[in-house]
Amino acid sequence: MSDLSTHEKAAIQRINETIDAYFAENIQEAAHISRYYEQLWQDMHRLIKSGGKRLRPRMVLRAHKAFGGMESQQVVLIATSQELLHMSLLVHDDVIDRDYVRYGVDNIAGNYFKTNYRAVADEVDRLHYAQSAALLAGDLLISGSYRMMAESGADTKALSAVQAIHSKSIFDVAGGELIDTEAAFREMGDVDAHTVALYKTASYTFVGPLTIGATLAGASSQSIERLKQFAQDLGIAYQLRDDVIGIFGDESTIGKPTISDIREGKHTFMVEEFYEQASNVQKQRFEQYFGSKDVTHDEAEDIKQLLIESGALARTETAITQYAQKADDVLSQIDTGDMSELRELITIVTKRDK
Amino acid sequence: MSDLSTHEKAAIQRINETIDAYFAENIQEAAHISRYYEQLWQDMHRLIKSGGKRLRPRMVLRAHKAFGGMESQQVVLIATSQELLHMSLLVHDDVIDRDYVRYGVDNIAGNYFKTNYRAVADEVDRLHYAQSAALLAGDLLISGSYRMMAESGADTKALSAVQAIHSKSIFDVAGGELIDTEAAFREMGDVDAHTVALYKTASYTFVGPLTIGATLAGASSQSIERLKQFAQDLGIAYQLRDDVIGIFGDESTIGKPTISDIREGKHTFMVEEFYEQASNVQKQRFEQYFGSKDVTHDEAEDIKQLLIESGALARTETAITQYAQKADDVLSQIDTGDMSELRELITIVTKRDK
Numbered sequence: 050m051s052d053l054s055t056h057e058k059a060a061i062q063r064i065n066e067t068i069d070a071y072f073a074e075n076i077q078e079a080a081h082i083s084r085y086y087e088q089l090w091q092d093m094h095r096l097i098k099s100g101g102k103r104l105r106p107r108m109v110l111r112a113h114k115a116f117g118g119m120e121s122q123q124v125v126l127i128a129t130s131q132e133l134l135h136m137s138l139l140v141h142d143d144v145i146d147r148d149y150v151r152y153g154v155d156n157i158a159g160n161y162f163k164t165n166y167r168a169v170a171d172e173v174d175r176l177h178y179a180q181s182a183a184l185l186a187g188d189l190l191i192s193g194s195y196r197m198m199a200e201s202g203a204d205t206k207a208l209s210a211v212q213a214i215h216s217k218s219i220f221d222v223a224g225g226e227l228i229d230t231e232a233a234f235r236e237m238g239d240v241d242a243h244t245v246a247l248y249k250t251a252s253y254t255f256v257g258p259l260t261i262g263a264t265l266a267g268a269s270s271q272s273i274e275r276l277k278q279f280a281q282d283l284g285i286a287y288q289l290r291d292d293v294i295g296i297f298g299d300e301s302t303i304g305k306p307t308i309s310d311i312r313e314g315k316h317t318f319m320v321e322e323f324y325e326q327a328s329n330v331q332k333q334r335f336e337q338y339f340g341s342k343d344v345t346h347d348e349a350e351d352i353k354q355l356l357i358e359s360g361a362l363a364r365t366e367t368a369i370t371q372y373a374q375k376a377d378d379v380l381s382q383i384d385t386g387d388m389s390e391l392r393e394l395i396t397i398v399t400k401r402d403k
Numbered sequence: 404m405s406d407l408s409t410h411e412k413a414a415i416q417r418i419n420e421t422i423d424a425y426f427a428e429n430i431q432e433a434a435h436i437s438r439y440y441e442q443l444w445q446d447m448h449r450l451i452k453s454g455g456k457r458l459r460p461r462m463v464l465r466a467h468k469a470f471g472g473m474e475s476q477q478v479v480l481i482a483t484s485q486e487l488l489h490m491s492l493l494v495h496d497d498v499i500d501r502d503y504v505r506y507g508v509d510n511i512a513g514n515y516f517k518t519n520y521r522a523v524a525d526e527v528d529r530l531h532y533a534q535s536a537a538l539l540a541g542d543l544l545i546s547g548s549y550r551m552m553a554e555s556g557a558d559t560k561a562l563s564a565v566q567a568i569h570s571k572s573i574f575d576v577a578g579g580e581l582i583d584t585e586a587a588f589r590e591m592g593d594v595d596a597h598t599v600a601l602y603k604t605a606s607y608t609f610v611g612p613l614t615i616g617a618t619l620a621g622a623s624s625q626s627i628e629r630l631k632q633f634a635q636d637l638g639i640a641y642q643l644r645d646d647v648i649g650i651f652g653d654e655s656t657i658g659k660p661t662i663s664d665i666r667e668g669k670h671t672f673m674v675e676e677f678y679e680q681a682s683n684v685q686k687q688r689f690e691q692y693f694g695s696k697d698v699t700h701d702e703a704e705d706i707k708q709l710l711i712e713s714g715a716l717a718r719t720e721t722a723i724t725q726y727a728q729k730a731d732d733v734l735s736q737i738d739t740g741d742m743s744e745l746r747e748l749i750t751i752v753t754k755r756d757k
Contacts (some may be wrong), residue, residue: 075574078574079574082579082582082598082602083582083598085581085582086577086578086581089581144535144538145539147531169588174588178585178588181498181499181584182584184499184538185580185581188491188542188545188573189573189577192545192549192573195546195549195566196567199570200563200567203559204559205557205562208553208559208563209562212553213550215546216547219542220432220543220546221436223539223542223543224433224436224437225436226539227439227536228436228440230532231439233532234520239439240437244436244437
């Protein structure tokens, strides 16, 4: 998503201005309670400014435009609410994954551990308090996402409709997050990567934002149903690409160590393909390192080699192409509006390197 | 709150029916994603059914009635949303406090640790996963509280107004929770119990629910302003009573060990009063045990004795009486509606033993 049009850049700027105004207001209000509460809000603002693609708000705006909507402050606010949800999920996901870096910088828990709570002598306690601050930050951002919708000025029908979609996104993503987390200790057959991708990623990254945008533009229920199918296929392709980048990507481009997905032993579609294709010898080599917390750089290279040799990487690439094709097909069935900017997403999502 | 009128009992039943319907629907929907996700929803339902006062929804209904509102399904839904928020805060508060029992039963993390995740061999990991499940449960309940409002059928003006109050409650309670958590390691003077009580308790227990009820009944902004003052005073009195019960209460009545507040070294108004009044010798005895994780039953008795001897308990009781009086006074300034059921709350809140 590096080659942004002027139009896209302007959209991102409007979204960022909305974000900045939201945080400025909350920082000021928090200061009335305590300077420490102000600090938490400042830290949330710092973190949200460290990322910058604003993918989910842009999905809202693209879908809204595709179905003939005219952009307004109301639509930008509802679009931006999706970034607050995204940030809340990242913050809580990092607590669950015990990760302390996001966008190449300390996340909330990381910063609280290193800086704000450095006075706490006991490291276990300090970490727990740091995670507690992150927990509260995520709660505030979930609440903030609804609040931004409620304050957008949308009428009852639109507000109820978009909040219904929004709450469904959260319902789905929490389910996806739960089974993804449990995958670390459940039996392999109990969890499949397709279900996780659908609920944990496609739900709130594509299905929610795109159908919110279309709903605000007054799209028909048939169009929304097709758009939802498009969003699901696109979302799964997006997740598969993410899994590939997570292991084969360039660390300086993506801003986090690729070794972490290997250490975590992340149960992805590519790993499922590996287990279907690999020989017993390959599986033994794989299991020696995959999911081991102290895996070395060389061992990580061996894991990559195994994923290539077994054909797992190639099969994942094929799956990405197939989902992209399915997304394209269903989009062609939508016979109103101008789907060209939504069609562009297929390339953007599947060809990215970060 | 033991002597409930027939009217109150009927209100609680309507609230409970709304809760049950909400969980039944979500459990069914979760089952489509995964039986493990269904399990999480069942566990949330189990926990919410283990508590039963429904204090916050009843506050909404009381205020609504006081200002002449006619009860409807819409009002009951909005009232019940406050119980979902309450449950979400308890669930996340327990994660922060590393507590595993609530209402005398295992809470979400407690049940996941003991039962659902017993297959995880490493105890540290198992505890972390159990807390992660509780984190997701709390997120779902926050989202659910907004969703229930959005689905109530309230018109835009009412919906925006109640969601604005709701998001302010969450903003305040998160601030209160943060400074209360930080009180464990900040300097004594950096945090005061009054601020914590106002933001952590009064906010979402009284201010939010009562002003939501009054708003739905169309109360004037002047009345709502006074009601807010009433709610703040009542809420602080409630918290002070809670602190007293937390240390001097009967364990079998309150359903949790009174020793835990002592072990936690909870920074309450009563403790502040102790530090103002106690002699150095008393302070030394106090600090020997207070906040120590392995405090014995006898040592806890000594702490109680010190709080009595120093006058801290008596001064807390006086403060409760003063806040109750202030609440009564400001209620007398509201010149519309029938405030008798709100006035009753003062006695209910300050005279309770659990």
